[in-house]
Amino acid sequence: MTTIEDIKDAVKRLTPEQLIEFREWFTEFDADLWDRQMDRDAASGKLDALTEVALAEHRAGLSRDMSSEGP
Numbered sequence: 001m002t003t004i005e006d007i008k009d010a011v012k013r014l015t016p017e018q019l020i021e022f023r024e025w026f027t028e029f030d031a032d033l034w035d036r037q038m039d040r041d042a043a044s045g046k047l048d049a050l051t052e053v054a055l056a057e058h059r060a061g062l063s064r065d066m067s068s069e070g071p
């Protein structure tokens with residue numbers, strides 16, 4: 001069996017409570033990986049072009065203030 005298959009089998013055997021705990025853990029784990037990837041991309045300059053587009057659109061009046069809007 002592969003590691004992925006082992007993990008899938010183990011998840012299938014979790015109780016409902018354990019599955020809730022696993023989902024919460026995995027959501028946090030995945031979000032942390034995403035944050036670290038975004039940090040690396042920003043530090044390497046990969047996001048610079050997107051930043052320039054956003055700033056140009058803002059300067060052209062194509063953005064709006066969302067700070068006072070509700071959820």
